[in-house]
Amino acid sequence: MTETYGAYGGRYVPETLIPALDELTAAWEEALADESFRAELDELARDYAGRPTPLTRAERFAPDKRLYLKREDLLHTGAHKLNNALGQAVLARRLGKQRIVAETGAGQHGVATATVCARFGFDCVVYMGAEDMRRQKPNVERMGLLGAEVRPVEFGTKTLKEATSESIRDWITNVETTHYLIGSCVGPAPYPAIVRELQAVIGRESRAQILEAEGRLPEAVVACVGGGSNAIGMFAGFIEDAEVEIVGVEAAGAASLGTGRAGVLHGSRSSVLADEDGQIADAHSISAGLDYPGVGPEHAYLRDTGRARYVGTTDDEALAAFRRLTRTEGIIPALEPAHALARVDELDAELILLCLSGRGDKDLAEVLARPE
Amino acid sequence: MSKTLAIYLMSGPNTPDLAEAAVEGGADLVELGFPFSDPLADGPVVRRAAERALAEGMRTKACLDCLAAVRERVEVPLVPMTYSSLLEAYGWERFAEDARAAGAASLIVADLPAGERPGLRRIQLVAPTSTDERLRIAAAATDGWLYLVTVTGTTGARAGLSSSLAQLAERARAVAPGVELYAGFGISTPADARAAAALTDGVVVGSRALEVAEDGPSALRDYVASLRDALDQGT
Numbered sequence: 001m002t003e004t005y006g007a008y009g010g011r012y013v014p015e016t017l018i019p020a021l022d023e024l025t026a027a028w029e030e031a032l033a034d035e036s037f038r039a040e041l042d043e044l045a046r047d048y049a050g051r052p053t054p055l056t057r058a059e060r061f062a063p064d065k066r067l068y069l070k071r072e073d074l075l076h077t078g079a080h081k082l083n084n085a086l087g088q089a090v091l092a093r094r095l096g097k098q099r100i101v102a103e104t105g106a107g108q109h110g111v112a113t114a115t116v117c118a119r120f121g122f123d124c125v126v127y128m129g130a131e132d133m134r135r136q137k138p139n140v141e142r143m144g145l146l147g148a149e150v151r152p153v154e155f156g157t158k159t160l161k162e163a164t165s166e167s168i169r170d171w172i173t174n175v176e177t178t179h180y181l182i183g184s185c186v187g188p189a190p191y192p193a194i195v196r197e198l199q200a201v202i203g204r205e206s207r208a209q210i211l212e213a214e215g216r217l218p219e220a221v222v223a224c225v226g227g228g229s230n231a232i233g234m235f236a237g238f239i240e241d242a243e244v245e246i247v248g249v250e251a252a253g254a255a256s257l258g259t260g261r262a263g264v265l266h267g268s269r270s271s272v273l274a275d276e277d278g279q280i281a282d283a284h285s286i287s288a289g290l291d292y293p294g295v296g297p298e299h300a301y302l303r304d305t306g307r308a309r310y311v312g313t314t315d316d317e318a319l320a321a322f323r324r325l326t327r328t329e330g331i332i333p334a335l336e337p338a339h340a341l342a343r344v345d346e347l348d349a350e351l352i353l354l355c356l357s358g359r360g361d362k363d364l365a366e367v368l369a370r371p372e
Numbered sequence: 373m374s375k376t377l378a379i380y381l382m383s384g385p386n387t388p389d390l391a392e393a394a395v396e397g398g399a400d401l402v403e404l405g406f407p408f409s410d411p412l413a414d415g416p417v418v419r420r421a422a423e424r425a426l427a428e429g430m431r432t433k434a435c436l437d438c439l440a441a442v443r444e445r446v447e448v449p450l451v452p453m454t455y456s457s458l459l460e461a462y463g464w465e466r467f468a469e470d471a472r473a474a475g476a477a478s479l480i481v482a483d484l485p486a487g488e489r490p491g492l493r494r495i496q497l498v499a500p501t502s503t504d505e506r507l508r509i510a511a512a513a514t515d516g517w518l519y520l521v522t523v524t525g526t527t528g529a530r531a532g533l534s535s536s537l538a539q540l541a542e543r544a545r546a547v548a549p550g551v552e553l554y555a556g557f558g559i560s561t562p563a564d565a566r567a568a569a570a571l572t573d574g575v576v577v578g579s580r581a582l583e584v585a586e587d588g589p590s591a592l593r594d595y596v597a598s599l600r601d602a603l604d605q606g607t
């Protein structure tokens with residue numbers, strides 16, 4: 001058994017992929033033990049991606065709180081996704097792979113992947129649901145400019161779920177030449193652990209920055225959860241601090257943790273939206289990045305152990321929070337972290353740290369189509 | 373010795389008729405697909421068949437009923453082929469017990485590689501990418517025969533037989549002498565079937581059989597008979 005997070009995790013994939021997962025595990029362990037790997041990642045983060053990202057006090061958005069935003073929206077390409085894409089690109093080079101395949105929902109991971117493929121000279125194929133291509137058009141155009149081939153997925157829900165399945169099928173077919181650059185802390189082991197470690201820079205920086213700004217740890221740490229990679233990266237910095245409350249915010253119509261059941265999707269056992277027969281249910285969210293019926297196995301574990309709690313935000317609440325942050329702080333957030341922003345007022349905490357995982361340029365059409 | 377011919381059918385209202393036709397055509401074993409919404413190991417033909425079956429209400433209980441109905445019509449071994457999510461929801465052991473009670477000889481779980489859930493007895497799959505160590509683990513754990521995936525890829529017809537099969541069959545023979553080897557994935561024509569059977573003890577035909585089955589039992593019977601002839605000529 002390779003379940004890593006209590007009863008969650010594992011490698012529920014066809015046999016064809018097992019040797020590649022073994023190879024990836026070995027390369028990852030070797031890289032972690034190699035100081036030059038860490039040094040290269042640090043250099044890329046600083047000189048290419050723009051780390052560290054700042055912490056911004058949002059005084060007008062939340063006048064009754066001391067709310068700090070971790071500004072992953074200011075990272076190159078506009079979202080936290082680049083942290084993971086850069087790390088996995090270095091790993092793919094160590095594995096000798098020349099071709100990268102990835103899935104994308106909102107397009108942020110697709111853009112991050114296309115970006116690192118341009119930077120490292122890899123061939124790049126991104127699978128994206130046809131419905132997501134419609135609602136995230138600017139990102140489709142960016143990926144094309146960066147030299148990636150975007151392949152529409154026209155069946156099923158035409159969103160991230162099917163795009164992920166098609167990416168895995170491509171990987172099964174081309175596993176000898178191809179690295180699957182998964183975008184969230186989901187999938188078969190070792191992916192959830194790799195993505196967590198590559199995103200943990202968010203939590204490490206945030207912890208040091210809030211101690212610098214406030215001289216104490218936050219009372220609550222908040223992040224949005226789709227697959228859950230920005231959240232797990234942020235939470236990683238605070239899980240050991242028992243006094244810090246950890247809150248994940250899901251889209252109410254895609255609440256894999258809030259309303260899901262134990263199930264198997266895309267290679268791991270986690271909490272998923274499924275019916276009583278194990279058939280995966282459709283998720284519904286205005287935010288393409290949260291519109292996914294699964295979630296990283298570590299989140300299911302954190303929920304079960306009580307270390308984190310997970311709440312939901314509706315489309316309308318997210319839109320209201322999106323507009324409110326834009327007007328009060330001059331920051332246009334992505335719709336995904338707008339879900340987390342919507343829950344700030346009701347938290348029983350004064351000093352709050354929130355991961356602003358991406359910027360909202362990609363969402364303008366979706367927001368403008370719904371007048372206030 | 374005669375080579376085994378296994379035919380894959382998706383569970384559905386017509387499946388007992390189709391299974392009977394397949395056996396009349398010369399099938400020695402019927403694999404019965406239990407449809408899943410997100411079948412990672414499957415190409416477009418099986419995926420679409422699964423979508424249709426789910427739309428017809430073929431959930432786990434209905435599939436077990438279908439299995440029992442097929443059991444009443446044919447004598448050959450029946451093997452459900454499905455995905456982990458269904459077993460997780462139904463209960464892993466309970467599924468194996470109820471499938472056996474409905475007439476299954478064993479089962480195949482496409483996304484459950486050897487080593488995961490070792491308590492669940494099932495037919496194991498190996499692939500061209502499997503190391504010799506993986507072949508050993510799968511052969512030791514398998515329930516009856518070992519399923520050789522002929523291609524590095526998903527299910528579905530290919531032009532010609534994969535060149536990977538010869539090496540995989542040779543390696544599997546070396547590490548697991550005495551274990552029966554059946555080749556599947558990508559086999560669609562009588563010529564493919566004969567070529568694959570020359571390297572193994574049997575073949576599994578899925579996607580092409582599903583396509584032919586859309587034209588009804590008689591078309592399926594003729595198609596399976598053409599595969600049967602090819603296998604019998606080859607021996």
